Amino acid sequence: MTEQELTDRVVASFDTAKDERFREVMRSLVRHAHAFVRETGLAEDEWTAAIEFLTEAGHLTTDTRQEFVLLSDVLGISMLTVAVNEPALDGPAEPTESTVLGPFFVQDSPEIELGGDIAGGASGEPSWFSGTVTDTAGHPVAGARVEVWEADDDGMYDVQYEDGALAGRAHLFTDADGRYRFWGLTPTPYPIPDDGPVGRLLDRAGRSPMRAPHLHFKVTAPGFHPLVTHIFVADDPWLDSDSVFGVRDSLIRPFDRHEPGTPAPDGRRPQGTWTSASFDIVLRKE
Numbered sequence: 001m002t003e004q005e006l007t008d009r010v011v012a013s014f015d016t017a018k019d020e021r022f023r024e025v026m027r028s029l030v031r032h033a034h035a036f037v038r039e040t041g042l043a044e045d046e047w048t049a050a051i052e053f054l055t056e057a058g059h060l061t062t063d064t065r066q067e068f069v070l071l072s073d074v075l076g077i078s079m080l081t082v083a084v085n086e087p088a089l090d091g092p093a094e095p096t097e098s099t100v101l102g103p104f105f106v107q108d109s110p111e112i113e114l115g116g117d118i119a120g121g122a123s124g125e126p127s128w129f130s131g132t133v134t135d136t137a138g139h140p141v142a143g144a145r146v147e148v149w150e151a152d153d154d155g156m157y158d159v160q161y162e163d164g165a166l167a168g169r170a171h172l173f174t175d176a177d178g179r180y181r182f183w184g185l186t187p188t189p190y191p192i193p194d195d196g197p198v199g200r201l202l203d204r205a206g207r208s209p210m211r212a213p214h215l216h217f218k219v220t221a222p223g224f225h226p227l228v229t230h231i232f233v234a235d236d237p238w239l240d241s242d243s244v245f246g247v248r249d250s251l252i253r254p255f256d257r258h259e260p261g262t263p264a265p266d267g268r269r270p271q272g273t274w275t276s277a278s279f280d281i282v283l284r285k286e
């Protein structure tokens with residue numbers, strides 16, 4: 001059997017699969033994986049090392065530590081999957097672009113009122129976030145569920161805390177005019193977890209684990225495609241080398257800095273400096 005015959009036989013072994021999409025994906029996976037082995041002339045000990053790498057990633061993975069998501073992220077596969085599924089335009093306003101979900105989304109975040117605070121004890125400089133949720137024709141989307149989560153100023157998400165606290169995350173609903181507003185923290189750069197095999201891979205490549213500062217959004221509303229995205233902080237040096245390739249220019253916003261005691265839009269006068277950013281979100285109809 002020649003090498004090509006081997007590939008052809010493995011591809012054909014999926015002909016009997018009943019599910020058409022499964023058949024298509026598996027045939028393509030085999031073709032590309034075999035081409036990779038051929039192109040690199042993959043040595044047996046290299047394949048063994050790859051399997052050991054994946055085994056270690058599996059052993060490290062728990063409910064709160066997802067090494068395979070990190071691997072997908074640092075190889076740009078998460079972001080490419082986002083990009084190939086990006087919906088086409090369907091109105092005069094472009095739908096807000098998506099980016100990676102990341103491993104730190106949690107289903108049951110606390111609900112806050114409009115203007116509430118998501119920090120829940122997470123440390124950092126206060127930041128006032130506000131904006132609208134509209135459809136592509138510019139009509140407000142009332143009652144949209146806006147989920148937000150971010151790291152504290154030590155670069156830690158609450159799920160990485162040892163005490164199990166919920167902090168730096170919440171959800172709220174847009175008002176009748178499609179508006180939302182809340183207090184969060186000014187996003188700061190932080191490293192993705194790099195104490196496992198993915199961290200070693202980055203190190204070997206001479207790559208940094210740092211993410212450009214951001215706050216995560218997941219916005220859902222009946223009749224609209226769910227949107228998973230971030231707001232990024234303008235002028236940050238990490239924007240050009242985000243470790244998971246998640247930055248999109250359309251998601252970068254200025255964060256205005258305010259002096260201590262300056263009144264915020266809700267009348268509060270934070271004792272220290274604070275920032276504010278606005279981020280209008282456009283959802284695409286289903």
Ligand code: BEZ
Nearest residue numbers: 070073102103104192244
């Ligand atoms: C995050 O932004 O939370 C994240 C994304 C990808 C990998 C690790 C963290």
Ligand code: FE
Nearest residue numbers: 102150151216
């Ligand atoms: Fe993040």
